[in-house]
Amino acid sequence: TKRYSITLLPGDGIGPEIIFVTKNVLKLAGSLEGIEFSFQEMPMGGAALDLTGVPLPEETLSAAKKADAILLGAIGGYKWDKNEKHLKPETGLLQLREGLKVFANLRPATVLPQLVDSSTLKKDVAEGVDLMVVRELTGGIYFGKPRGFGINEKGEDIGFNTEVYATHEIDRIARVAFEIARKRRGQLCSVDKANVLEASMLWRKRVAAIASEYPDVELSHMYVDNAAMQLVRYPKQFDTIVTNNIFGDILSDEASMITGSIGMLPSASLGESGPGLFEPIHGSAPDIAGQDKANPLATILSAAMLLKYGLGEENAAKRIENAVLDTLNKGFRTGDIHSAGNKLVGCKEMGEEVLKSV
Amino acid sequence: TKRYSITLLPGDGIGPEIIFVTKNVLKLAGSLEGIEFSFQEMPMGGAALDLTGVPLPEETLSAAKKADAILLGAIGGYKWDKNEKHLKPETGLLQLREGLKVFANLRPATVLPQLVDSSTLKKDVAEGVDLMVVRELTGGIYFGKPRGFGINEKGEDIGFNTEVYATHEIDRIARVAFEIARKRRGQLCSVDKANVLEASMLWRKRVAAIASEYPDVELSHMYVDNAAMQLVRYPKQFDTIVTNNIFGDILSDEASMITGSIGMLPSASLGESGPGLFEPIHGSAPDIAGQDKANPLATILSAAMLLKYGLGEENAAKRIENAVLDTLNKGFRTGDIHSAGNKLVGCKEMGEEVLKSV
Ligand SMILES: CC(C)[C@H](C(=O)O)[C@@H](O)C(=O)O
Ligand SMILES: CC(C)[C@H](C(=O)O)[C@@H](O)C(=O)O
Numbered sequence: 102t103k104r105y106s107i108t109l110l111p112g113d114g115i116g117p118e119i120i121f122v123t124k125n126v127l128k129l130a131g132s133l134e135g136i137e138f139s140f141q142e143m144p145m146g147g148a149a150l151d152l153t154g155v156p157l158p159e160e161t162l163s164a165a166k167k168a169d170a171i172l173l174g175a176i177g178g179y180k181w182d183k184n185e186k187h188l189k190p191e192t193g194l195l196q197l198r199e200g201l202k203v204f205a206n207l208r209p210a211t212v213l214p215q216l217v218d219s220s221t222l223k224k225d226v227a228e229g230v231d232l233m234v235v236r237e238l239t240g241g242i243y244f245g246k247p248r249g250f251g252i253n254e255k256g257e258d259i260g261f262n263t264e265v266y267a268t269h270e271i272d273r274i275a276r277v278a279f280e281i282a283r284k285r286r287g288q289l290c291s292v293d294k295a296n297v298l299e300a301s302m303l304w305r306k307r308v309a310a311i312a313s314e315y316p317d318v319e320l321s322h323m324y325v326d327n328a329a330m331q332l333v334r335y336p337k338q339f340d341t342i343v344t345n346n347i348f349g350d351i352l353s354d355e356a357s358m359i360t361g362s363i364g365m366l367p368s369a370s371l372g373e374s375g376p377g378l379f380e381p382i383h384g385s386a387p388d389i390a391g392q393d394k395a396n397p398l399a400t401i402l403s404a405a406m407l408l409k410y411g412l413g414e415e416n417a418a419k420r421i422e423n424a425v426l427d428t429l430n431k432g433f434r435t436g437d438i439h440s441a442g443n444k445l446v447g448c449k450e451m452g453e454e455v456l457k458s459v
Numbered sequence: 460t461k462r463y464s465i466t467l468l469p470g471d472g473i474g475p476e477i478i479f480v481t482k483n484v485l486k487l488a489g490s491l492e493g494i495e496f497s498f499q500e501m502p503m504g505g506a507a508l509d510l511t512g513v514p515l516p517e518e519t520l521s522a523a524k525k526a527d528a529i530l531l532g533a534i535g536g537y538k539w540d541k542n543e544k545h546l547k548p549e550t551g552l553l554q555l556r557e558g559l560k561v562f563a564n565l566r567p568a569t570v571l572p573q574l575v576d577s578s579t580l581k582k583d584v585a586e587g588v589d590l591m592v593v594r595e596l597t598g599g600i601y602f603g604k605p606r607g608f609g610i611n612e613k614g615e616d617i618g619f620n621t622e623v624y625a626t627h628e629i630d631r632i633a634r635v636a637f638e639i640a641r642k643r644r645g646q647l648c649s650v651d652k653a654n655v656l657e658a659s660m661l662w663r664k665r666v667a668a669i670a671s672e673y674p675d676v677e678l679s680h681m682y683v684d685n686a687a688m689q690l691v692r693y694p695k696q697f698d699t700i701v702t703n704n705i706f707g708d709i710l711s712d713e714a715s716m717i718t719g720s721i722g723m724l725p726s727a728s729l730g731e732s733g734p735g736l737f738e739p740i741h742g743s744a745p746d747i748a749g750q751d752k753a754n755p756l757a758t759i760l761s762a763a764m765l766l767k768y769g770l771g772e773e774n775a776a777k778r779i780e781n782a783v784l785d786t787l788n789k790g791f792r793t794g795d796i797h798s799a800g801n802k803l804v805g806c807k808e809m810g811e812e813v814l815k816s817v
Pocket of ligand 2: 296297326549552553708
C-alpha cells in the first residue's frame with residue numbers, strides 16, 4: 102500500500118460539511134487503488150480567527166507544508182467581513198498560497214451535458230464548453246510592493262498597489278500552461294492588457310518567447326477586456342487560458358458562471374515542488390451553512406484533482422470523476438443544480454450516492 | 460439659433476464611415492431644434508500616425524479642447540499593432556482622455572426588445588437589462604506612477620505599474636455615479652477588490668462616505684470577481700455600477716456583450732468642465748472597413764449622448780434616440796444585428812433610414 106498524508110482545512114460556512122463528505126470519497130477511492138491516507142484537520146480562515154486570533158496559524162501552515170497534499174473547504178463569512186486586513190479570512194488564504202509557493206492555479210470550467218440547462222447562456226452557446234484557466238497565483242498586484250496607504254503632494258489620502266511581474270514568474274506559469282494545453286486541445290490563449298500596461302508587455306513578450314519550446318501548441322494573445330466579452334460571446338473558442346493573478350481572478354469566475362454550475366467546479370494550486378492546494382472555486386455560502394444543502398461535488402472533484410495533479414494517482418482520480426458522472430446520470434441533484442424530473446438531495450446524501458459509484 | 464462647435468475624430472477602420480453618417484444625423488436633429496453646428500475634422504489614432512508620426516497631434520488636442528464637444532469614431536488596426544507604446548493608436552486615446560481631463564466614462568448597456576435575440580444569454584435573462592457602468596477614466600493603473608521596466612535584485616527583467624487612487628479622484632467619480640443613479644432607478648453598486656487591494660479599500664471607504672450626500676440612492680459594494688459572475692448570472696440586478704479604470708474596462712465590455720448588440724452601444728466621457736468626448740464602445744473593425752457594412756447606430760447614439768450630456772440639448776437627443784428606435788421597429792438591420800425577417804442594410808442606408816425618422 103502507498104501512503105499519503107493529507108491536510109484537511111475545512112474552514113468556514115459550508116466548508117466542514119463538504120470536507121466531511123469528500124474525505125469519505127477520497128478514502129474509498131484510495132483504498133480501491135491500494136492507497137491509504139492519513140488525514141490531519143487544521144483550523145484556517147474565520148474558524149482559525151475565532152480559535153487562535155489569526156486566519157492562518159503557524160501550526161496550520163507548517164502541517165500543510167509537511168503534507169503530501171492539502172484539501173481546503175471554503176473560508177470567510179459576514180462575521181469577519183469588517184475585520185482589518187491582517188485579520189480577514191481572505192488574508193489567511195493569501196498567506197497559505199504564498200507560504201506553499203503554489204504559483205499555478207488551475208481552474209477548469211466545463212459544461213456537463215447533464216447540466217447544460219443550468220447555464221444562463223443559450224444551449225447552443227453553452228454546450229460543449231470545456232476550458233481551463235491557468236491563473237498566476239503568487240505574484241502581480243496581489244503581492245506586489247510597494248503597497249499601502251499614504252499622503253500625496255496635495256496632502257490627500259491615497260491607496261496604492263503595485264502590479265509587477267519578473268521574467269521567471271512569467272516563464273514558469275507559461276510553461277505550466279503550455280504543458281496543460283499540450284495535454285488538452287493544443288491551444289493556449291494568453292490574456293493581458295499589453296496595449297496599456299508595461300507589466301503586461303513583459304508578460305506578452307515572455308509568453309511568446311516560451312512558446313518556442315512548445316511548437317505543438319498554438320499560442321494566441323488577447324486583451325483582457327476582449328476576453329471578458331469573448332467568454333460571453335463564444336466560450337467554445339477557448340481551450341487553455343493563461344493570465345495574471347487579478348485578471349485570472351475575474352475571468353475564472355466569469356468562466357465558471359458561464360457553465361451555470363459553479364457548485365461543480367474544482368481547482369488546483371501547484372508549486373514547483375511541495376504539496377499542492379485543492380479547493381472548490383465556490384465560496385463558504387454562510388447563508389446555507391449547517392443545513393445539509395451544500396453541493397459537495399466541487400470539493401469531491403477537487404479531491405480528484407488532488408489525486409491526479411497532486412499525487413499522480415490517475416486511476417483513483419478517474420474513479421472519482423466517473424462516480425460523479427454516474428451520480429448525475431442517476432438524476433441526483435443538490436438544490437443549486439436541481440431541475441424538474443431530477444431527485445433533490447442534500448449534501449450528505451449526495452456524498453453517499455457518489456460513494457456507491459466509486 | 461444656438462451654435463456649437465464639434466470636433467470630429469473619425470480615426471481608423473470603420474471610423475470615417477460611421478462618423479460621416481452620424482454627422483448628417485446630428486446636423487438634422489440640431490436644425491430641427493434651432494441648433495447649428497460647425498464641424499472640424501481632425502486626425503487621430505493610426506490615421507494621425509501615418510499623417511504626422513504621432514497618435515495625437517497637438518493641433519488635434521488643442522482643437523478638441525476648444526470645441527463644445529468631441530465625437531470620436533474608432534481607433535487602431537493591425538497595421539500599428541506592433542508599434543512601440545508611444546506610437547500606438549491606443550496611446551493617443553489615453554492622451555486625449557488625459558488631456559481633456561474626462562474622468563467619468565458612462566457606458567450604458569441596454570437590451571432593446573427588438574434585439575433581445577442577439578444576446579447569447581437566454582431570453583428571460585437578457586430581456587429588460589438596462590444598466591449603466593460609470594468607469595473612472597483618468598486614474599488608477601492606466602496612469603499611475605511609477606511604471607515601466609526595470610531589473611530586480613536577482614538581475615531579472617521586471618515590468619511594473621501602479622494602481623493608485625487619491626481621495627478627490629474617488630469622490631468626484633462617486634458623485635457623478637450617485638447623480639446618475641438618482642436619475643435612474645436609485646441603485647448604485649460600487650465594484651472593487653477591497654478584500655485584497657489597499658487602493659480598493661480607500662475606494663470603498665470614500666464611496667461609502669459620499670453616500671451620505673445621497674440618502675435617496677441605495678449603495679451596495681461588490682467584489683470585482685463576483686461582479687463578473689453576477690453580470691452573467693442575473694444582469695437585471697444592476698442599475699448603476701461605479702468602478703475604477705481597469706475593472707471598468709473589463710466589466711463594461713462584458714456588460715456590453717451581454718446585450719448581444721455591441722454595435723449599438725454609445726459612451727460618454729465627461730470632465731469637471733470643458734468638452735466631453737463621445738464615442739461608440741466598439742472598435743475600429745479593420746476587417747470590414749470601407750465596405751459599407753459597419754453599424755453606425757452606436758455612433759449615432761453617441762451623438763445623442765453628446766447632445767444630452769455634453770450640451771444639455773435633451774430635445775435634440777430624444778429626436779435621435781427615437782429615430783433609432785423607429786428605424787429598428789421598421790426592421791432595418793446591419794449585418795451584426797441581422798436576423799431572419801428583417802431588412803439587411805449597409806452603413807449608409809442605415810444612416811439614411813435614421814435621417815427619415817429624426
Ligand atoms: C478570497 C479572495 C482573496 C480570492 C482571490 O481573490 O484570489 C478568491 O476570490 C479566489 O479567487 O480564490
Ligand atoms: C483601447 C484601450 C486603450 C481602451 C481602454 O483600455 O481604455 C479601450 O479598451 C476602451 O475601453 O476604451
